Amino acid sequence: MPALPLNNQNLPYPDPIHPIIVHFVIAMVLFSFFCDVVGYFTQNVRLLEVSFWNMFVAAGAIFLAVIFGQLEAGLAQVYEAAKPTLNFHTFMGWLLAVLVAVVTGWRFGIRNRNPLKIPPAYLGVATFLICLIFLQMYLGSKLFWVYGFHVEPVIEAMKQGISP
Template identity: 55%
Template sequence: MLEHLPPLNDHNLPYPDTIHPIVVHFVIAMVLFAVVCDALGYFTRNTKLYEVSWWNLFFATISIFIAIIFGQIEAGLAEPYSQVEATLNLHTIIGWSLSGIIAAITGWRYVLRLRDPKVLPLSFLGVGVLLTAIVLFQVYLGDLLVWVYGLHTVPVVEAMREANLQ
């Protein structure tokens, strides 16, 4: 069955480049922009920004599951070495947790929107700040995986292939 799969390229992927970072950057931007729109809407009393925030959260909720699917595929193909495993595992756990957290926050936001789309409780803004902190920590871990540990970069993939040949 494995002979029917496409061969892995110099990034150790069956497709040209990593897809997870592309999709996850949309999620990051949509979540952070939603929090900013909520804060601006709350403090300026511009309730139209609540609608912008809602739709960003809605699409972020869908997009994070796509990001996780590609993240799991690409993590499996990365062949992580021992120094990277703890960071990759933590990044994976937080990623799956964020999918549930974002979905729950979006659900809460949906209920708030149904009750009164022009009112947003201060507690929701507080949760947005907490969500921002978690997302930023997750970004830090993702940066470590690429820029420090070099997952799916050509030099690291070549070194791993050479190590397996010896």
């Protein structure tokens, strides 16, 4: 089977898909957390319901983000200086996918037991999850803005033998 031709970003399609899905997941998890915190203090069951559905959709979407991240990282021209950050970002991506799924499952159980209330322990774990997401955002930003993953001038320089 012939390989697909790659564009100027070293991708077989017009633009990276991973960041699009990732930003969707980040927004949903952050909004879910916001709704949980406000819903907890105001006892607003509608906000708790919105929170659950945001986490539910994010739990599925994060696996798509990781899969496209793996694909696009495999197509990137990775140089030695970027490898530790890429490896940590990859590890964190899979870890976050599992954690978001587990937290969503826990949230589902909480919702089924008592949809009007969430325990403080859940908010503590959700806060930790948000901190991990901020770390992952930093790593992803570093891969793009510092190491130039899928950035045309960096790819062109590497094709010409100029190593960053």
